[in-house]
Amino acid sequence: MPPKEQRIRVEVDGQSLELSNLDKVLYPAAGFTKGEIINYYTQVASVLLPHLRDRALTRIRFPNGVDGQSFFEKNKPGGTPEWVRVETLPVPGSTKDRETIDYVVADDLPTLVWLANLAALELHTPQWRVGEQPDLMVVDLDPGAPAGLRECCAVAVLMRDRLAEDGLAAYPKTSGKKGMQLSCPIAGTQSAEEVSAYAKRIAEELERGTPKSITSKMAKRLRPGKVFIDWSQNSAAKTTVAPYSLRAQAQPTVSTPLTWDEVEDGAARAFSPDEVLERIEEYGDLLEDLLTPGPSVPG
Numbered sequence: 391m392p393p394k395e396q397r398i399r400v401e402v403d404g405q406s407l408e409l410s411n412l413d414k415v416l417y418p419a420a421g422f423t424k425g426e427i428i429n430y431y432t433q434v435a436s437v438l439l440p441h442l443r444d445r446a447l448t449r450i451r452f453p454n455g456v457d458g459q460s461f462f463e464k465n466k467p468g469g470t471p472e473w474v475r476v477e478t479l480p481v482p483g484s485t486k487d488r489e490t491i492d493y494v495v496a497d498d499l500p501t502l503v504w505l506a507n508l509a510a511l512e513l514h515t516p517q518w519r520v521g522e523q524p525d526l527m528v529v530d531l532d533p534g535a536p537a538g539l540r541e542c543c544a545v546a547v548l549m550r551d552r553l554a555e556d557g558l559a560a561y562p563k564t565s566g567k568k569g570m571q572l573s574c575p576i577a578g579t580q581s582a583e584e585v586s587a588y589a590k591r592i593a594e595e596l597e598r599g600t601p602k603s604i605t606s607k608m609a610k611r612l613r614p615g616k617v618f619i620d621w622s623q624n625s626a627a628k629t630t631v632a633p634y635s636l637r638a639q640a641q642p643t644v645s646t647p648l649t650w651d652e653v654e655d656g657a658a659r660a661f662s663p664d665e666v667l668e669r670i671e672e673y674g675d676l677l678e679d680l681l682t683p684g685p686s687v688p689g
Contacts, residue, residue, distance in 0.1 A: 396632035405500035409507050416455040416509060419640040426478030427636065428506040430663040432575075435499050437675040438634040442502075443517040446479055446493035447628045456511070456638040466492045467508065473670060474501050477520050482627040495520065503666050511636045514629035517582070525683055527558070527585050529593065530620035531570040537603075540656040542570040545604055545617040547654055548596055557685050561677050562653050566637035566645040571630060573603055573677065575684035582626035588687040589621035591681035633677050637657065647676035 411645045412425030433436070449463045466476050475495040494678050496513070505513070517524040529549065531542040549572055550560040560572040576585065593606035596619060605616045623630055631637065631645045639660075646661040646669065661669070 395623075401433075402503050402583045403498065403499040405471070407471075407500060407504055407507065408602035409503075414455075416452060416511065417640070417642045418620055419459055420642055422642045424459065424507070424509065426644075426663075428503055430642075430667075431502050431506045432499065433667055434634045434663075434670065435502055437670055437678075439496065439498065439502065439512075439633065440573070440675075441633050442496040442513065442515060443678065444479060444497070444522075444661045445515040446491075446502060446507075446520060447496050448514040449494070449505060449508075450489060450638065451510045452506060452512070452638055453509045456640065457507075460638065462493050463510070464493060464636065466494050470494070474504065478648065479520065482516075482625075487498065494505065511638050513635040514633045515632050516626065516629050517585070517624055518626065519578075519611075524574060524577050524581060524582050524585050524624065524626075526588055526680060527576050527687060528623045529572050529575040529589055530618075530623045530630070532613075533569055534605075534610075534616050534618065537615050537617055538568065539564070539570065541603065541617050543629075543656045543658050545596070545600075546570055546572055547650075548600065548604075549592070549619070550625040550653075550676065551607055552592055552596060552652070556659065556688050558687065561680060562648045562658075563633050563677065564646045564648065564658050564661065565631060565642045565646075566660070568646075571643050573630075573680055574649070575680050576687040578683050582619060582624055582687055584623060584689070585678065585687055586624035589624050593619035593621045643662065647673075650674070653655065 397408055398409050400510050414424045416424050451459045475497055477493050477495055517526040533542050546562050552562050560574050568663045597604045597606040605612050605618050635645050637643045643660045644666045
């Protein structure tokens with residue numbers, strides 16, 4: 391017989407939740423359990439939730455751990471509690487017959503704990519808030535081997551300095567996997583197409599200036615040894631892993647905000663959940679400035 395499912399009822403900020411199988415190992419190589427995942431997300435909530443608030447959330451769920459099958463989930467799952475915020479929104483960029491999605495929006499700790507209990511290890515958000523234009527511009531720095539995080543750091547500094555010429559402030563974080571992202575707070579008054587066109591223009595300019603180490607083109611054959619500046623992240627249909635989200639690697643890693651000193655030193659690396667909690671103690675939320683609108687991007 392299969393082992394009996396262990397369930398406990400808890401109260402989180404006034405909401406009653408049933409948690410299951412807290413001892414289930416979801417990162418086998420590290421022995422990291424569902425209970426530890428819920429504990430991490432609870433501890434990081436104060437800095438994570440502001441970056442999730444009002445954003446339609448895409449989850450990647452790993453019910454049998456990172457070595458098992460996973461699935462993307464945009465729609466609210468069956469059995470979603472009535473207190474979870476759900477927003478019915480048009481499908482961005484979809485050509486399918488289905489015209490809307492019932493998105494979960496994680497505005498509070500009970501929702502975050504509920505998602506962690508569903509083994510939603512990875513949390514991904516769009517650059518826009520519900521009903522609004524994009525208030526973030528994001529570029530993904532994706533290294534093609536043998537390039538790695540050190541090369542991403544060098545490109546991030548070039549990108550930061552170029553964006554600063556246009557009055558945009560860039561904030562770095564690791565993807566939690568092999569690359570990095572830069573995020574810029576913007577005014578929220580322009581379309582995703584306008585933001586994407588600007589990001590593309592800057593990526594192409596940097597590629598022309600440093601063609602041996604940068605590409606702005608998606609083709610895999612062009613990427614070995616270079617850093618791909620993925621400007622297309624600004625499409626209304628795309629999402630980016632949220633800061634402080636876990637990633638599904640053999641070892642639990644986190645998409646981690648960085649200081650520019652670390653980036654200039656080429657010191658970006660994979661950080662564990664415990665390390666990230668220590669960094670929050672030391673630095674607070676290094677991405678707090680993303681929560682305040684910035685300037686418009688140049689046309």
